[in-house]
Amino acid sequence: MKEGNFITTTLESLIGWARKYSIFQYPFVTACCGMEYMATAASHFDIDRFGAGLTRFTPRQADVLFVVGTISHKLAPVLRKVYEQMTEPKWVVAFGTCTITGGLYDNYAAVQGIDAIIPVDIYIPGCPPRPETVLDALMKLQEKIQREKQKWSLRK
Amino acid sequence: MVLEEVEKEFSLRRAESIDGIPTFYCHRELVLPLMERLKRDFEVLLDITAVDYLGRKEKRFELVYHLLSLSEKMRLRIKVELGEGEKIPTLSFLWKNANWLEREVYDMFGIEFQGHPDLRRILLYPEFKGHPLRKDYPLKKSQPRIKLLRPERE
Numbered sequence A: 001m002k003e004g005n006f007i008t009t010t011l012e013s014l015i016g017w018a019r020k021y022s023i024f025q026y027p028f029v030t031a032c033c034g035m036e037y038m039a040t041a042a043s044h045f046d047i048d049r050f051g052a053g054l055t056r057f058t059p060r061q062a063d064v065l066f067v068v069g070t071i072s073h074k075l076a077p078v079l080r081k082v083y084e085q086m087t088e089p090k091w092v093v094a095f096g097t098c099t100i101t102g103g104l105y106d107n108y109a110a111v112q113g114i115d116a117i118i119p120v121d122i123y124i125p126g127c128p129p130r131p132e133t134v135l136d137a138l139m140k141l142q143e144k145i146q147r148e149k150q151k152w153s154l155r156k
Numbered sequence B: 001m002v003l004e005e006v007e008k009e010f011s012l013r014r015a016e017s018i019d020g021i022p023t024f025y026c027h028r029e030l031v032l033p034l035m036e037r038l039k040r041d042f043e044v045l046l047d048i049t050a051v052d053y054l055g056r057k058e059k060r061f062e063l064v065y066h067l068l069s070l071s072e073k074m075r076l077r078i079k080v081e082l083g084e085g086e087k088i089p090t091l092s093f094l095w096k097n098a099n100w101l102e103r104e105v106y107d108m109f110g111i112e113f114q115g116h117p118d119l120r121r122i123l124l125y126p127e128f129k130g131h132p133l134r135k136d137y138p139l140k141k142s143q144p145r146i147k148l149l150r151p152e153r154e
Ligand code: SF4
Pocket: A031, A032, A033, A034, A068, A069, A070, A095, A096, A097, A098, A099, A103, A126, A127, A128, A129
């Protein structure tokens, strides 16, 4: 920008823009989908290009929860606690068929979709999803974050 | 080790085996002396599992032991028929790993092991009611630990 030039925007979209390119993810990895998550995070697909390169291994510093892999009923209270420990604003990505519907584990052990435990923003289908699908979902999430109205109160 | 000798000594009954692993039925009372004898040659206890043959008249469960002998380079399978509520002695003092394997069988089938030092559920949570690998456990009955946001199934 030359001296004296300026751009106008709204505070809302400025905040959305800043947030969508500074995603700190918390990978909650429990099963085989983790392999594909690692492939996405590693240098070949390079999730850092989307501003989501920094993983945080404490929910208190993260704002996107990646739930990757089968969630059993035994683990359900842990997942909910992790979600509750994350500070606002926060988003949840359901990674793989198991997290969306329970996948092929239609039995006593697996939770039939993590949206029975926590609210979910983006669903990534596949068993496991390819890294391209994950990146697509990440961009969709960024669109969602950009569009989001800024509420200065707690989410329901 | 001569398998025929053990077979005669403990009056084992040969069972059919499609994978070439010698398989024998052993009487419940003789499991402990048999395993003490076998431990001399079979250093490794590969697995303990069970099968629920629901609908059989008398002995509903079959407990299956898989043994491996490194010195003899052979495997052996011992089956024990068990009725509902019948107990079986623990092998956890012979093979250390029997401790967890027996806990798994207890967790999934509710078969109790006498003399086990710590017979608790190993995979499921303590509040869980029933034993899911029993054939009369409802196939899709889950037992959530927390209040769910929506019902799991229609
Ligand atoms: S969706 Fe498929 S790959 Fe992913 S955790 Fe489930 S079974 Fe494994």
